Amino acid sequence: MVAKTYTVAFEGVEARLVEVQCALSHGMPGFAIVGLPDKAVSEARERVRAALGALAIALPMKKITVNLSPADLPKEGSHFDLPIALAVLAAIEILPREEVETVVSIGELALDGRLIAVAGALPAAMAAAEEERALICPKSCGAEAAWVAATSVFAPATLNDAIRHLSQKAPLPRARPGEVAAPETLRDLRDIKGQERAKRALEVAAAGRHHLMMIGPPGAGKSMLAARLPGILPPLSPAEALETSMIQSLSGLLAEGGISRQRPFREPHHTASMAAMIGGGRGARPGEVSLAHNGVLFMDEFPEYPRAVLETLRQPLETGEVVVARANAHVRYPCRFLLVAAANPCRCGHLGDAAQACSRAPNCGAEYLGRISGPLMDRFDLRIEVPAVSLSAFETPPAGDSSATVAQRVARARAVQAARFAQAPGVRVNAEAEGALLEEIAAPDAEGRALMMRAAERIGLTARGYHRILRVARTIADLDGSEAVRVPHLAEAIGYRLSGVAG
Structure with missing residues (x-):
């Protein structure tokens, strides 16, 4: 050799x-x-x-x-x-x-x-x-x-x-690492008028890395909310930054050797192909799901994506990795990302407005959101309705906490999870806990179990849905500073499951 x-x-x-x-x-x-x-x-x-x-x-x-x-x-x-x-x-x-x-x-x-x-x-x-x-x-x-x-x-x-x-005639000095890229100026949550429930859902999603689905009419602020999610996420740890940068290096996205501590935010268009989303093409390069590793993948107009692309997301969402299998390559990439999806309630977007809804309402809404399969919808921990904001709300001063304030609460909750899972290999946040570990950290008391049984009967929870409610409740308890998962935490988690599309 x-x-x-x-x-x-x-x-x-x-x-x-x-x-x-x-x-x-x-x-x-x-x-x-x-x-x-x-x-x-x-x-x-x-x-x-x-x-x-x-x-x-x-x-x-x-x-x-x-x-x-x-x-x-x-x-x-x-x-x-x-x-x-x-x-x-x-x-x-x-x-x-x-x-x-x-x-x-x-x-x-x-x-x-x-x-x-x-x-x-x-x-x-x-x-x-x-x-x-x-x-x-x-x-x-x-x-x-x-x-x-x-x-x-x-x-x-x-x-x-x-x-x-x-040949030792003119030895070169060792190369020096590039500069840590300066963080981009992020948008503030206080810029959004109203939508307090949606802001709370963003906070819970960021704290436990729970996948979020937002359903609402055009102009309600779904994209604005998603764009402000990076501002409340904690910065990448050194290990995460190196891991994320290796994927970006394979795609030629590292500018001048600089590594960023800011979490990636990817927002592919709904016309993106399977290879662009999952990975593949020449050399089996990483796709959007891997480029969003340790960050956020925002998919606007979610039902408009090709059905095959949507269904391929199911396995990466569960395992945190994607296998790109091609005739000349077989590559496994990591893809632990926070998925934020946004959708209109129907094709015209005005299902809830009798004055603007089309003649096919409400059947058009069921058909439109029916493009999202039940197994895929089941993987969203949080589902919220984002209603239209009245014009009078724009005349009121900004309300609610700023992104910096919310980010501090998220950071505290993430720190609690880091300490909790220090001895659990492969688990970093509540959304990754499962099996005996989940039962240990999120076991409800007798009153909480009764509440969960009633909810299961009402909305027909799957086993996956039941465990996802427990994970969300554990995150809400972490944000609340509570060691135990109590009934209010479970009730809020169940409320997120009832919103949007049932399942």
Whole structure:
């Protein structure tokens, strides 16, 4: 083995190392690349040859075979250019083989020898750290990769700089991590007139990461409410920031190597395809559900999404991960996100207004919201109706707490949950608790159980719905500073289940 590069593996966004081997054989001069390469990889031979020619490095009059192993794993992208070039240079003894074997390298080569940025530098650095190797990547990727302090990252600007570094003629300094991105100015809840019940639902959703469905006529403020949810969520922890940034790195979304502590907020259009939402396409890239990992996924006009896209959300909502299975790739991405969905009560949006409703009311409403299947609706912990706001409300001064005040309460509730689940692997918030753990932390007293039984008989709760009410009640108790789940907490949680669409 001469050099290594990476591809996406099967757990989260960890990187799997793929050997890049170089061998010299007699024959006509030129490159042959084997190992199921795509067009970008096949064209690497021309880019590598031109880059070496720009440095006045003459290749031997022999055929050079570069084997990208394992051969049955498809290779895509231009990030193989640098490791191929280093492998060739080691094979013809311009670079010391032992030095090249100690590094992981990624990068695209320009025809003049410059190194061009590629996606995925951060997970590549993670893989290098696991292999106890250094990473060599383009200069523009160095700030991103350097966030992995467990490995040495060197970021040459050109192939010549990489050669001089590996030959010890001009060692490069270690790359420094980029700046923490400045948080964006977030919108305040006090900007919204009325809708106090919806604001309370946002607070509960943020505190326990409970999925929220809002149903109301056009112009009621559903999108405004969702846009203010990031302002009450706690910032990302260092581990969450690194985890989220690795997904963004694979998608090429990290600007200048900066990592943000602000939770992602994704709002795809309802015409988004399956690959855009779930992941896939060329290279099985992460979709919107993974880009919203540790943050918020807002889906406006929820019933307008294709039925297949909506039904595919069911498994990620339960497991917190999504498997992108394609003919040439099988990738698992994390996707623990807070789903906020918004919908009109019917296609025209005026089901509750006799003066504006269409002639098909109320059947049109049942048909429209019927596009959301019962199993999917069952996964929403909170369902609220967002009524239209009267014009007189705009003449009153702002009411209710600001986003900063609500964020403090949410942060306290999240801190309680962090302490509670410190010894529970894989559980961070109340929405993830299940089984014996949920029974332990949210067990109602005798009066509370009687209330739950009455509610179950009235609205026909499923077992999933019953447990989701317990989780929401536990979050409401955390916001209330109560160690036990009491009847008022259960009553409020049941009220959120009764709103909107029953189930």
